[in-house]
Amino acid sequence: MTDTHSPTLDAAAPEGPIQDRWVNHKFKTKLVNPANKRKYEIIVIGTGLAGASAAATFGELGYNVKVFTYHDSPRRAHSIAAQGGINAAKNYPNDGDSIFRLFYDTVKGGDYRSRESNVYRLAEVSNEIIDQATAQGVPFAREYGGLLDNRSFGGAQVSRTFYARGQTGQQLLLGAYQALARQIDAGAVEFHNRSEMLEVVTKDERAVGVVIRDLITGKITSHSAHAVVLATGGYSNVFFLSTNAMACNASAAWRAHRSGAYFANPAFTQIHPTCIPASDEFQSKLTLMSESLRNDGRIWVPRDPADTRAPNDIPEDERDYYLERQYPAFGNLVPRDVASRAAMRMIDQNRGVGPLKNGVYLDFKSAIARLTKAKIEERYGNLFEMYERITDEDPYEVPMRIYPAPHYTMGGLWVDYNLMTTIPGLYAIGEANFSDHGANRLGASALMQGLADGYFVLPYTIGEYLSGYLNVDPVPTDDAAFTAALNGVTERTERFLSINGTQSVDHFHRQLGKVMIEYCGLVRSREGLEKAIGEIRSIKAEFWNDLRVIGTSDSLNQSLERAGRVADFFELAELMCIDALNREESCGGHFRIEHQTEDGEAKRDDEEYAYVAAWAWNGEDTRQALHKEPLEFEYVALTQRSYK
Amino acid sequence: MDLSLKVWRQAGADAKGEFKTYAAKNVSEGASFLEMLDQVNEELNAAGEDPIAFDHDCREGICGLCGLMINGSPHGPQSGTATCQLHMRKFSDGDSITIEPWRATAFPVVKDLIVDRSPFDRIIEAGGYISINTGAAPDANLIAVAKEAAEASMDAAACIGCAACVAACPNSAANLFVAAKLNHLNLLPQGQPERYTRTVAMVETMEEYFGSCTNYGECEKACPKSISIDFIALMNRDYVKAQFMNPVKTGQR
Amino acid sequence: MTTTRRVKVHDRQGWRSWLGGFFSSSIGLKWLMALTGIGLLLYLLAHLLGNLKIFLGANALGEYEIDLYAEALRSLGGDLVPRQSILWLFRIGLTAIFVLHIYAAAELTRRNVAARGRGRYEAKRQYEAVNYASRTMRWGGVIILLFLLYHLADLTFGWANPDFVYLAAYNNVTASLTRPPVAILYLVAQAALALHIYHGAWSLFQSLGSANARYNILRRYFAVAFAAVIFIGNVAIVLAVWTGWVS
Numbered sequence A: 001m002t003d004t005h006s007p008t009l010d011a012a013a014p015e016g017p018i019q020d021r022w023v024n025h026k027f028k029t030k031l032v033n034p035a036n037k038r039k040y041e042i043i044v045i046g047t048g049l050a051g052a053s054a055a056a057t058f059g060e061l062g063y064n065v066k067v068f069t070y071h072d073s074p075r076r077a078h079s080i081a082a083q084g085g086i087n088a089a090k091n092y093p094n095d096g097d098s099i100f101r102l103f104y105d106t107v108k109g110g111d112y113r114s115r116e117s118n119v120y121r122l123a124e125v126s127n128e129i130i131d132q133a134t135a136q137g138v139p140f141a142r143e144y145g146g147l148l149d150n151r152s153f154g155g156a157q158v159s160r161t162f163y164a165r166g167q168t169g170q171q172l173l174l175g176a177y178q179a180l181a182r183q184i185d186a187g188a189v190e191f192h193n194r195s196e197m198l199e200v201v202t203k204d205e206r207a208v209g210v211v212i213r214d215l216i217t218g219k220i221t222s223h224s225a226h227a228v229v230l231a232t233g234g235y236s237n238v239f240f241l242s243t244n245a246m247a248c249n250a251s252a253a254w255r256a257h258r259s260g261a262y263f264a265n266p267a268f269t270q271i272h273p274t275c276i277p278a279s280d281e282f283q284s285k286l287t288l289m290s291e292s293l294r295n296d297g298r299i300w301v302p303r304d305p306a307d308t309r310a311p312n313d314i315p316e317d318e319r320d321y322y323l324e325r326q327y328p329a330f331g332n333l334v335p336r337d338v339a340s341r342a343a344m345r346m347i348d349q350n351r352g353v354g355p356l357k358n359g360v361y362l363d364f365k366s367a368i369a370r371l372t373k374a375k376i377e378e379r380y381g382n383l384f385e386m387y388e389r390i391t392d393e394d395p396y397e398v399p400m401r402i403y404p405a406p407h408y409t410m411g412g413l414w415v416d417y418n419l420m421t422t423i424p425g426l427y428a429i430g431e432a433n434f435s436d437h438g439a440n441r442l443g444a445s446a447l448m449q450g451l452a453d454g455y456f457v458l459p460y461t462i463g464e465y466l467s468g469y470l471n472v473d474p475v476p477t478d479d480a481a482f483t484a485a486l487n488g489v490t491e492r493t494e495r496f497l498s499i500n501g502t503q504s505v506d507h508f509h510r511q512l513g514k515v516m517i518e519y520c521g522l523v524r525s526r527e528g529l530e531k532a533i534g535e536i537r538s539i540k541a542e543f544w545n546d547l548r549v550i551g552t553s554d555s556l557n558q559s560l561e562r563a564g565r566v567a568d569f570f571e572l573a574e575l576m577c578i579d580a581l582n583r584e585e586s587c588g589g590h591f592r593i594e595h596q597t598e599d600g601e602a603k604r605d606d607e608e609y610a611y612v613a614a615w616a617w618n619g620e621d622t623r624q625a626l627h628k629e630p631l632e633f634e635y636v637a638l639t640q641r642s643y644k
Numbered sequence B: 001m002d003l004s005l006k007v008w009r010q011a012g013a014d015a016k017g018e019f020k021t022y023a024a025k026n027v028s029e030g031a032s033f034l035e036m037l038d039q040v041n042e043e044l045n046a047a048g049e050d051p052i053a054f055d056h057d058c059r060e061g062i063c064g065l066c067g068l069m070i071n072g073s074p075h076g077p078q079s080g081t082a083t084c085q086l087h088m089r090k091f092s093d094g095d096s097i098t099i100e101p102w103r104a105t106a107f108p109v110v111k112d113l114i115v116d117r118s119p120f121d122r123i124i125e126a127g128g129y130i131s132i133n134t135g136a137a138p139d140a141n142l143i144a145v146a147k148e149a150a151e152a153s154m155d156a157a158a159c160i161g162c163a164a165c166v167a168a169c170p171n172s173a174a175n176l177f178v179a180a181k182l183n184h185l186n187l188l189p190q191g192q193p194e195r196y197t198r199t200v201a202m203v204e205t206m207e208e209y210f211g212s213c214t215n216y217g218e219c220e221k222a223c224p225k226s227i228s229i230d231f232i233a234l235m236n237r238d239y240v241k242a243q244f245m246n247p248v249k250t251g252q253r
Numbered sequence C: 001m002t003t004t005r006r007v008k009v010h011d012r013q014g015w016r017s018w019l020g021g022f023f024s025s026s027i028g029l030k031w032l033m034a035l036t037g038i039g040l041l042l043y044l045l046a047h048l049l050g051n052l053k054i055f056l057g058a059n060a061l062g063e064y065e066i067d068l069y070a071e072a073l074r075s076l077g078g079d080l081v082p083r084q085s086i087l088w089l090f091r092i093g094l095t096a097i098f099v100l101h102i103y104a105a106a107e108l109t110r111r112n113v114a115a116r117g118r119g120r121y122e123a124k125r126q127y128e129a130v131n132y133a134s135r136t137m138r139w140g141g142v143i144i145l146l147f148l149l150y151h152l153a154d155l156t157f158g159w160a161n162p163d164f165v166y167l168a169a170y171n172n173v174t175a176s177l178t179r180p181p182v183a184i185l186y187l188v189a190q191a192a193l194a195l196h197i198y199h200g201a202w203s204l205f206q207s208l209g210s211a212n213a214r215y216n217i218l219r220r221y222f223a224v225a226f227a228a229v230i231f232i233g234n235v236a237i238v239l240a241v242w243t244g245w246v247s
């Protein structure tokens, strides 16, 4: 089904020695002189790490910035939930880290499906991020000498992760939020809270503005600008149950996609191995237990599937420490995708534990014996507390139960080296773009990427496009392009209310999630995916027939908000399956059972699939067109990952 | 378990609200408080009634969006816990639960249980930051920060901006929130240059919206991050110091 | 959409706007409360010490120690200054302290009521930290004030005291405190005062910005001790006189 004649995409990535590319590119990029900056309007959607950092920096540079978020405050963005830490190639611990090693690890960890030039740039600016955040007052963990502390994370061989207790994302976001607040106070940024972007407006093939719905008054308005930046996060919630915040959604990206922006690698999603298993069918979201737990915990299941004894009553020789058995070299520290699939296999063999038999044990007994309870408490105290709150079990006594859950989406809007989508003037940053993580993201790299895009990349690269529109006013919002978009949004909103069916939005979202996790989750197969597409279509049809949204559109209406998001999820879900079908290989988070080594590991096909799959919208119910961005690897030799 | 809920319903900011009683049938022990509300909303939706509007997002106790007055306790009976982390096993079959929005003049009700907490943003905008432009920062390790200072700063920075402190305070004072935000920065070397201007700006912006502190200590007890009122004392100290430390343009007439 | 306003930090040039700026802020007013509170605490202590002389009874010449003390207060400064002038300076100071304390209390109360708004909680608030003392600061204060007014009329000016004899403190005290209603009024006032101090003498440390895990608990001990001393001392006097133990 791989069509060899699909057109290729050019990322406009610079040539030359990799360490010079970003430097040269910055030099070649057209600049906007300070006096002219105030002649430009930029709209930023989203105030997560990526959006807040970009908006603040634009404001500092002198651009006129308008920021929109559906939250009540910039600080609520989902970035706030990030726990573990943020990577940088500072090499403070002197353990042999370097920009090149961070670049190398990221490309390898991404299973060779990312763009070398971008990843190197990411590693390059990673250090500036730590400097910036520290100067902003982010209270990173410190050594006794007063200098910054590092921890190793996600099975990396060097300690390059900076952290602020278990709240790194929160502290980094507060830093960016405060920088943004400063610009709001200075009048450089106009901030609109509880305002959801529902359409990207294009005219003559370029982005000219957005359509916004005020979530409190329901008022729908148009806003125009020279450039639009989407920093709207990932789409893990297509699975309904995920570690993402409840409101996370794909609508902004999907609306852009429908207006002409290509969507890249939608099938590349990450399933995190250490989450707390669902306790019943009412469960609304899954809670992540930081990866760092795997540094000290041992993962096991009973040898006998029929074993119903309490974990502590099961003798050592009747336990199966399957990760240590299957991957002697890395043991419990194998990468996320590997650990998740191994757990999945156990649960599929009906060896899962817990009331719903949907978890595996993460056992700290030996660690406590080795390091004392106090030490474990110091390391993981807050996580153990969180676990006990949710499960009512004391992980110091009873082993934790963990379960793989959707966590991050590597796929997203396709962007070139300048982070511009295929719609000129429309940019995507943070988790919303298809990102530098290839087919699998390493721990502590998403915060790095979001802030790199927002603080240090986009503020430079956006000049290239803007400089072409000096003294050109933004398209007025009474232009036909805007009124058409605005009417479209109004009709769609009213349509949800007029269906008047019997089922709630969540009802459909749950059904969609079940299908996605089953067929397009950890392991995927041809017939599974084909089945899924059929089911998604029927659930979608049912949704448009039988949806019931109470209330009106001219006031705060949370079901109405969700309806729009879930409607977009259906279309995205189908594309994810199509992309997963198209990619006849296994790589990173994408595992096709048809493509595995004899011992069940992911088997890449670099001949056929060393490319980014970018899909173009072709209108309702017509198959999307595949565009390929071939990936060359000049600096990192392609090898099969092995953690044995 | 079966519960009876007494919930504040209010169509909009100007609408006049009232309490309505709903039954929550066979709620599971393991469900979180918000999942219990989800369940009630499903039934309301099925019955053609407007679901109960409440703020929430992360459901991990970190975004600070959730926040309900549950039987007279902000964030419910469990201490150091945000509403979203509260689980139904803390209640027992047959309980009746009164659920109300935060109450304070500065926090008008937006709808049902949702209030407008944007005055908190106004306070941050007034000075809750360190003025450093992107790219201007020196190498991170040029700034040594005593581990103790970093830890204390982090204790304050853990604030999630939920406003339970205001809801809990008989004076509707926001002193704990503002003290937390101030000390996060004032305790760090990076925060020193603007320390006293920041203090005055944030305190006086706070006082435009909120009451004063009689040192009741309720805020600390209600705080899901158990932030200490010692920080309020430090804020008071810095505010007084600011009267002398703030640049008065010496030598100018 | 947001609209922000800037607090002008640098505009406090003249000393008036500078001090005014500080003392019109709630934290400034709390500072004032604490400082005046300290003044009042000190006065209470001194006042108690003086009053305890009532137990010393009379000297060989039949003069009561407490009367001599009252006399001494008036002749402070000896012949260097007009009689009573020092005392009057002191009285003016004390009055000022009371007035400021009460003004601050009233202004803060006004602000708090405004901030609280009409919205009351339906369910009974489950308080965890507030105690009877902290919740009754305002009413307690009013009771103290009313007591004070009566007290002055009773023992300083004598309007409320038929048997009042100028400068005969001993006589005056025994005369009024042997009347049960008066004695009871005094006792009630002492209770209110003790509560007020129990919270006040702790709270002032917070207001003045002194908190530290090392010594936080001492603040509570201090407040308890202070409240106890004043309460026991004053009550002892009232009971002793009432029961005729000193007469």
Ligand SMILES: Cc1cc2nc3c(=O)[nH]c(=O)nc-3n(C[C@H](O)[C@H](O)[C@H](O)COP(=O)(O)OP(=O)(O)OC[C@H]3O[C@@H](n4cnc5c(N)ncnc54)[C@H](O)[C@@H]3O)c2cc1C
Pocket: A045, A046, A047, A048, A049, A050, A051, A068, A069, A070, A071, A076, A077, A078, A079, A080, A081, A082, A083, A084, A085, A086, A168, A169, A195, A196, A197, A198, A231, A232, A233, A234, A243, A244, A245, A248, A249, A251, A252, A288, A407, A408, A429, A430, A431, A432, A443, A444, A445, A446, A447, A448, A450
């Ligand atoms: C539990 C958890 C733990 C994690 N831990 C780590 C970690 O330790 N290290 C790490 O590197 N990464 C971690 N990640 C990943 C990382 O947190 C995210 O990838 C990253 O924060 C995404 O940031 P963002 O700015 O791109 O998007 P977000 O932070 O999701 O922000 C999206 C913003 O867009 C707004 N928005 C979205 N759509 C619209 C719309 N239509 N209209 C208006 N506004 C809109 C939202 O309001 C929000 O402000 C974790 C993720 C999770 C879920």
Ligand code: HEM
Pocket: B213, B214, B215, C030, C031, C033, C034, C035, C036, C037, C038, C040, C041, C044, C101, C102, C105, C106, C108, C109, C137, C138, C140, C141, C142, C144, C145, C196, C197, C199, C200, C201, C203, C204, C205, C207, C208
């Ligand atoms: C001799 C008598 C008095 C003493 C020793 C005294 C002492 C104190 C002290 C130490 C405080 C604590 C201040 C702080 O928290 O920083 C205080 C608070 C207070 N006092 Fe008094 N006071 C006295 C009389 C009064 C009177 C007469 C009134 C009012 C009519 C009053 C009203 C208050 C109030 C309302 C507070 C709480 C203010 C607040 O925190 O909001 N007090 N007092």
Ligand code: HEM
Pocket: C047, C051, C070, C073, C091, C094, C144, C148, C151, C152, C155, C156, C169, C173, C186, C193, C234, C235, C237, C238
């Ligand atoms: C029950 C215990 C008390 C006794 C026996 C007592 C006794 C007296 C006496 C005898 C005087 C007159 C002194 C003189 O005129 O020379 C006096 C004055 C006064 N008392 Fe008390 N007192 C008591 C409690 C208090 C309290 C609790 C307060 C404060 C709240 C207070 C405040 C004053 C003041 C302000 C004066 C006027 C002082 C002056 O004239 O300069 N007293 N008291």
Ligand code: SF4
Pocket: B158, B159, B160, B161, B162, B163, B164, B165, B166, B176, B177, B180, B219, B222, B223, B224, B225, B226, B227
């Ligand atoms: S101080 Fe505590 S209660 Fe107040 S906003 Fe912050 S976290 Fe919430």
Ligand code: F3S
Pocket: B168, B169, B170, B171, B172, B173, B174, B175, B176, B212, B213, B214, B215, B216, B217, B218, B219, B220, B229, B232
């Ligand atoms: S409860 Fe209110 S009075 Fe002060 S100590 Fe907390 S702010």
Ligand code: FES
Pocket: B055, B056, B057, B058, B059, B060, B061, B062, B063, B064, B065, B066, B067, B082, B083, B084, B085, B160
């Ligand atoms: S929902 Fe985020 S803190 Fe409760």
